[in-house]
Amino acid sequence: MRDIYNTLNAWGAWSANDPIGVKWSPIAAGFKGLIPNNNKSRQQCSDDDGIIIDSCVAKLKKIKPKEYELIVAHFILGISLRAIARKRKCSDGTVRKEMQLALGFVDGLLCVLNVNLDMDIL
Template structure:
């Protein structure tokens, strides 16, 4: 089973910044019939899974602060990559390496704890 860690972290980021469920609908009520249905599945996480990922990311902050900053900037704050690089004073290659390592750290927790993913 392939796990989309970027999708998991994207969903976690929505819940981490407190915006989940607060946006207005993307289509006005009267326009709903004009929009075609999508075949895409939306990944969701259980509350317990979100708490476990939160705990994992807090541990990452203690062990690898730069990876934590890159992960939070990308997924929770949704800041552009160049802004993150500028604030942290790192190159693009370093940014990509730190992001990949942080994502793999979280993936290890997801796989190791067999977190519940709802598709």
């Protein structure tokens, strides 16, 4: 059984690290390594896992855009559920129910796809 919260947390770290998907070096040739890379404080998923999870989250965006915004705000931007509830001027319980709906949707899509993620092996 997959822990979908940890799976999306790793996907969020992966997505936040490279939001546009292009890995161009920010330093000219010959100067690589002089400036350290971004500090990766959160555990990230592999690129293959990230692409699979990204497609499931994109499907969520088409069907449930409000829950998609919640997933992005919480897992990519790192905003707490309580802060999201304050911003939306609703209760924490409402936001948590929406989060459970979004988590269940993404988990269901991953089950339907019947894929084995690299992080599942660990």
